Amino acid sequence: MGKFGLVLLAGVATIALAGCATNRSGALNADYANLSGPQIQSSVADLSQRYAQDPRNKVLGIHYAAALRAAGQVEPAVTVLENLMSVHQGDPELGLAYAKALSAAGRFEQALRVVDNAMNPVTPDWDALSVRGAILDQMGRPAEARQAYKQALLLAPNEARLHANMGLSYAMTGELIQAETHLRQAAALPGATSKVRQNLALVLGLQGRFEDARALYAAELPPEQVQANMEYIRALLTQQDRWQAIQNDTPA
Template identity: 40%
Template sequence: MAACLTSLRSALLTGAALVAIGVAVAGCAGKSNITTGSVPKSSKPIGEMNATELRNAADSIGQAYEKNPRDPQVGMNYANVLRMNGRNEQALAVMQQVAISNPSNREVLAAYGKAQAAAGQLEQALNTILRAQTPDRPDWRLKSAEGAILDQLGRSGEARQRYREALDLNPNEPSVLSNLGMSYVLARDLKTAETYLRSAVAQPGADSSVRQNLALTVGLQGRFQEAETIARQELTAAQAEANVAYLRSMLTQQNAWKKLAADDSGNTN
């Protein structure tokens, strides 16, 4: 059960939690992560792809990366889709090269830190983010990325402070509100999480991952029909049904959520 919550924590903090559960994590009983990005034109956003489409996207973006490995956007998209395919070590290697080629690009450094975190290098990831941040010109994206890493380290109080600092710099930013909401999911304070996620969804820039995080949070409270309705707004019927079915199976196990809480109690604040 502790391993299950660890996988869930990783999925939540990549920005596409419910999609990740249905596609990448594939359930704690099976094999086991966002930011979403776009693959070459005419393709779906990464967060809407199934497993086969994600593998094809990795091949397609990989070819673009080979042609221009210094391009920051191509590199970040490639690392992102690699992580969605569970290829965290390769994603980290890609971001290392992109960071070397773009040492002053703070968006790249934030993505590099996330890749380190996904590969389990949490302290290194935190150091990367802190090095990229500048006190005289703080970047809200780096604040949010720092918060996500702190959440993975179990330092939820510090994480939420970073999210609030990010919101001071960029008020009502949906991705930050979503991260803040998911921080409360990790602490199993689902009512508070839902409040922040509904606020995130209401913002003009909210993307699919934000709405899927809301669907996840609603589903974790046992409101499966409502969760499926939210999920269906972004996914195909089959994807939405698969996600809700997974949540239902996970949470209808005897005392499943209580066991998760007990097994991971030492990792939350």
């Protein structure tokens, strides 16, 4: 099966890159992607005012950039972090946030260089490895990405985001059985978000398991969004010449 053009976990582009590391300071607990549209806009407005008053504040800047990314304002997010990088040179948390913003802007080669510079090669942080893997996946280098996730999982075996990223990596290459396995692991762990469960539903739908997919979506979304997602799955399958095959394989 070929590669699917999936709309997967939010964060930076497709794979989950939002910071929620428990083994780091509060700076990287900056995940605004799961908020509603009005909540994101409110966060951006609030953080904009606060950051304008204290533009050298690293933690505030990381949060402001994360909120901007969640609002789709990726270039302003990059600018905020570039300004902070000039003040806090060599700061690893800031480097990781900067790599996420660069990746969201589609500047993957630069993002990879930044995250590699921010990561301690002897004692790498699992969050940095996760970000590195996500960037590599978006560069079309899944084998290297999965190696980074595997290394991260040795350090944080019960981190839902790592299992989710591994699952999405397989989904992006059309390896849906492996994708389902890892997404189910992610969904069963503490910290799993609604988007993890929605991506599991997407992977089930792409296997032709439409009722299972619909049931998962229905537990997470209002009816009109459930229907829209089911139509999206059918459109993806049609694009991949899979829809007719699934219809032929479905029992009457």
